[in-house]
Amino acid sequence: MARLRLNALVAAAGWVTSIGGLLAASHAHALEERPLEGVTLAYSAPRTCPSRVELLGRITQYTPHFRLAAEGEDARHFDIRIAREGRAWVGAFDVGEGTGPRSIRGETCDDVVLGLVVAVATALDPHAGLPPETAEKEANVEVREEPPSEPEPAPPVSVPPPRPSERSRPAPAPPPRPVVFAVGLYGGVNGAVSSTLGVFGAFAEASFEPPFARLSWLRPTIRLGAKQSLPRTASVGDSEASVWWTAGALELCPARVTVVDRLTSELCFGTDVGALSAMPKGGAEGGTTRRLWLDYGAALGFRWQMRAHAFAFADLGAWIPLTRDRLRLEPDGVVTEAPRFGISAEFGGGWRF
Template sequence: MAGAARWRSASLFLAVVLTEAAWTSESAADEEAEPIRLEYTADAACPSRDEMVDRIASYTTRWTLASENWRRKFVVRVDRRGAVFSGRLEITSSRHASVRRTIEGDSCSDVATGLAIAVALAIDPYASPVAHEEPPAGEPSESADAPTPAPPQTAVAPPASPPEAPKTAQEVPPRTESRPRASPPVPLRPPALSVAFGARGGANGAVSGVLADVGVFVELAWTPPFEHIHWLSPSIRLGGKHSFTRTAEVGPSDVLINWKAGFVEACPGHVALGPRLRVSTCLAAHAGILSAHVRDAPGVEATRRSWFDYGAVAHARWLAHPRFFVEVVGGAVIPLVRDRIRVEPDELASVAPPVGWSLGVGGGWRL
């Protein structure tokens, strides 16, 4: 039994040494005993205060109990948590911050022994790993064939890794020249399509004199596909126009001139001049019919000619509402077909200029 007790004490001593190695004893350099204050609280199944004092004294005698003028205070507490006993040691000093340690075990006697060793090591770093005397007689004996309880488990700090040895010239990897990294591709945004319907009224000076016209259109617009190129927001408009009849005096007769055409406008993007004002430049084209006939001339058929032109137009759009917009449109028009329209008796009724113009005002609603 004495051998088993000494084995448990030695095991507890080794376990506590690993956790107490960093503690610095304030009386290690003094030959005289250190005056300490001991406060001990434990479960009823644990050793008494006197037994705890005897266990500490069995490992070192370089201390003495003092109710006042003590150098350090040792607070020892053991609590039962189900089948496990948890012991806590707190050391308070007037010159250093408090130090706390915790030990757990299945036996309160083993936990108390571990705490006694911890107190002894804090007082005397050279305390004996084996008790100088047997445990107190009041402690219950154990049979020789009884299983030896496991020593209390304590947190063991991992050893510090040794410093890395300097590498020799052969071990140092060769330096490689850094190459400039290629610029990452510009991220693409998923194209979001919006649809708008609108109407426009204006004047055209590229067909036959000056023709007033009205038209309707549908617009398809995409949000900017590139995150860093905000102005790139393509749109396309498809629509139709019909002019008001213009009356031209040709000799003694009045000639009625009409024009109707479909149009397309393709815009690569827009520039925002404010939170609600946008300006865009587009390519435009018209394809239609130009007709003329003499008023009050029974039996005289109307003269018709195909019409094609292209040009550039600019849009200034004001967003009166997140969905409603008002715009002004103006541009230059180049006729592709400049047929002259003549009426009986071979009088010139209409001729297109080499370059014309167009103006318009309209609005629309975005779905």
């Protein structure tokens, strides 16, 4: 089977050669003597890929001779899209000058991004430089180039030109989904309820794509879940009681930042609503006692996207109880009392749809 790994530099150079006639006129003068060209750039990619800011930074490593155009300014437009197709990554690149979109495939998103970066940089500046670290990577990558297609003969004037075959057209990159859903399971500990309780739970979430292209980190997420603690034995005097906690959870996470490839971080604000319960053990009198539970707090989370759908995560949170009722075991006294604030830690995994 042919390998999907690509030589991003050679593939990108092939694109630029095919559109070189359209772009050569804009680079007739020396780079130092011309003003910076204003451009607009649309970028769409899964959240595990480099962000738009990172993409622009990599293009700048090749050529600094461009700037982002102001709103309403007449400027060249670059449209870049990256999507996952099976085990491969596919990037589409269009300069909007009648050449049509070009595609590039690779084993990883970084491979595809490298090719796209070189293509954009060379389209902006035919004399764009090659960073040393990229040259070293080129030597370790296998190349597979597609043979150039032969130009079709011009049809007679009296006959309308034939429509190109659907199979010959490169498949356009699918548009990003506005909402991504996920579910997950986790376990951990919570010290904000009654001493330290072992906790397990489940959640479902909806993550929204960035509403503004320049704010790629702004990815709002709404998360709903349920939490259940393991019972804890509390002693007072000569008596014992089982204490446990059940709650529903709501979290709002306004932003998600890419730390490194496949690893993201987010800050969430949430609340838990449920019940704190206690039941005497042994021969103690009285039945189960329940009290309303309400708290609020924040959690810092890290998520590792292991595959296209599976992910693992870890959260560290701080919570403040709003209801701090004390549960008593008559006639001995207080069984449990919530602290002023407490820390939680959770670890788990999930699945993106």
